[in-house]
Structures are given as C-alpha cells and as structure tokens.
Amino acid sequence: MRHLIEIGDLSVEEIGELIETANDMIANPDYYNEICKGKKLATLFFEPSTRTRLSFEAAMLDLGGSVLGFSSAESSSTAKGESVTDTVRTVGCYVDIIAMRHPKEGAPLLASMSSEVPIINAGDGGHSHPTQTLTDLLTIKREKGRLDNLTIALCGDLMFGRTVHSLIAAMSCYENVKFILISPEELRIPDYIRVGILQKKKLEWVETDEMESVLGKADILYMTRVQRERFFNEADYLRLRDTFILDTKKMEYAKPDTIIMHPLPRVNEISPKVDSDERACYFKQVKYGKFIRMALIMKLLEVSK
C-alpha cells in the first residue's frame, strides 16, 4: 500500500506516468468514468478549502466512485478532542482511500503510520501540498511542453507557501531548471528548502525582493498569496500582504510566452485584469487539478486502465 505524503514519495518516472494518464483522461474522459465503481474516497478536511476538496470529490465521482467526509474540524470528532490517529483509523473502516488536509504540519504523515488505507496529503499547514504540485507539473508540461530547461520565478509568501516548497522539490529533479525567488525579507524560503534542496543539489537560484527586474527572465511566474492563517500577528500579515501585486503594467515586463500560475485562492496579488491575458494559466491549473487527482487515486487504489 502506498501513500502520498510529500512529492518525494513519487519518482520522476511515476510523476511522468501520472501526467501521461491525466493527459489521456483529458482526451478520453468517458473511458475512465466507471473505473473506480464501488470504491469510496473520504475527504477529511480539518481546515477550510474550496478547490482541493471539491477537486478530489469531483475526481472520484468522475472515476465512478463515491465520496464522504467533512470540511472543517468543528464538524468532526476533533471538536470533542479525538486524535488524528483515531479519526483516521475510524474512517479507514468505511472507505478505500483518504484525502486529508490539516493545519498542523506532519498530520498526514502521522495518519499514514496507522492507516489501513492509502492517505493523500491534501495540504498540511505551511509544510507540503503534493497534489497541488502534481497539478502544477501537469500545467507546466501542457502549457510549456516540457519540465526541464525552464526558469521559474516564485513570488510572494515563500516561507509558509507549502505549494512553493513542494514545487521547488519537484522541479529540482529535472535538468537545467533555474529558480528566481521573489519575496519580502520576512517571507523568504525556509532553510530546509534553501539548504536541503537548492544548495545540496547545487541548483542555480537567486533571491530578490524586486519583481520588475527579473520578470523578463522567467518562463513561468508562480504567484502566491500571503496567507492570513499562517500569521500569529495580524499586524505582520497586513504589512506584508500588499508587497507584490501583479497587474497589467507589470505584465509588460514578462516575456510573450511566460505563463502565469497561481495555486489559488487569490486575494489581491493578481489583478483581475490580468485574467484576460492569454499568459494567465491559473484557471487552467484548476481544471488540470481534477485530472491529475483522478490519475493519483487510480494509482494508489492500484486500479489499472
């Protein structure tokens, strides 16, 4: 039995296979619409989410399976003080696979240690969000045609932005990928990424707090939201929230074929006027997210085509 706790749990080859399956699903959705008939997915979301939870549920429904779960800790026995381990062991008695989001970092890993069904990490605090990364990789592959020889600029909250951490880890496995890290001083990437991945793998990367001068070098601009829920201090959040805002004026600095990505939800970091620019890919990302999750569910349930 396999779990997906962090993107490193999948090999580059396995990620390639998932992307291939997802592409086939996009081309031939009818072929897959009963492939998980009789299987059940539980979405255990101890923290609010729109896209990720609905994406998992839509994915399972489109595979012919069914879904159950909860969408906040208040509506589960966690409110009565039940441990993560007990919740997961209980739910594992009803379903075939669990997608779990939790505000505490490492909660899905803990769940996987005692679960009898596969656990998918659907986001744990500011730590990791591997299915968003799979979504991002599918988007890059489809929109840029490759996953190597790319310069990717990541902008915003790089400290608590779990999608950023997982994406750097994943992209670091491909040849000649360069990183431009744009953030205010206080929200720079954590050491375990800087030292553990960028320095260890001797990758080419720069850190900057200025957006305009580096936009022209990026093949991909990956914007992120400064997340209110990651701050203990409201004043710090308000001060940092408006640091980087992508608008039509800044888009003039970007290359004609640069793609703009964002894991969503956005607050104000991308002006809605950018949405009509054909380089904006964030709503395509949402669509691709369902297909890559379908491919992942099939893989972890060991359902073959």
Add this chain to the structure above:
Amino acid sequence: MNVDEIKTGVVLDHIKAGKSMELYHYLNLDQMDCCIAIIKNVKSNKLGKKDIIKIDAEIDLDLDVLGYLDPNITVNIVKDGKVLEKKKLKLPTDLRNVIKCKNPRCITSSEREIDHLFRLTSPEEGIYRCVYCETESK
C-alpha cells in the same frame, strides 16, 4: 584529586568540558541508586579540558542519545577492574523521543502521546530535522 577506579561498570570519557551534567540528566542517571562520579575539567591532551562520568554498575546506556549529544565521547565498559571494550560513537540516523520539536505548527504540538522523531539530514553538519514538519532541531 583522586576518584577511585570502578570494578564493574561504565566510564564515559572525552566528554566536552562542562557537558557532563547535561549528559547526566539526558541519560536519566539521577534515577539510579549506584555510585556515580562526575569529574569536571580534567586535563586532557586531546581536548585541553574534558569531563568524565564513572558509573559503578552494569547498565545499558542509550548509545543513540550519547552519540547525538556528543559523538566524540568514548564509552569504556569495565569488568573486574579492566576495560573490556571501548565503544566509539557516531551520530545516530534516527532519534526517537530524545528531543522535542519546537515548531508550534507541528502535529507533535497537539497530538497526544506522539513519538517525537528526528532524522539526521546532514551528517556533515550534524543537522537533525523533525520527521513530521522538517523543522531543524535547535
């Protein structure tokens, strides 16, 4: 100053000067009722100054804890007044319930009776990270 040799037991040698009390607590030696000598600031050719702990009883020491605290310590197993074995330590790959994660966002801060797990992620620099949240131990 003279401290008697032990007949049967363990001598922890080459402890970094000033670290012996920390070791004493980590190894729960305060819970033992045998004779234990802590000798501080002993002259050492190798270290300049060192601490030594002599334990006058056969005990199973947690070598992982010792290796984590100071991999340069020598563990001498003494039997009938002779050194039976000298154990060299190394940084252990995994630590279970030796240190605690201090990240308030880590699951270890809220889940009851959870094992605190750390892994050696950079042997050259001796860096351990929490297995759950990857925060570096301080």
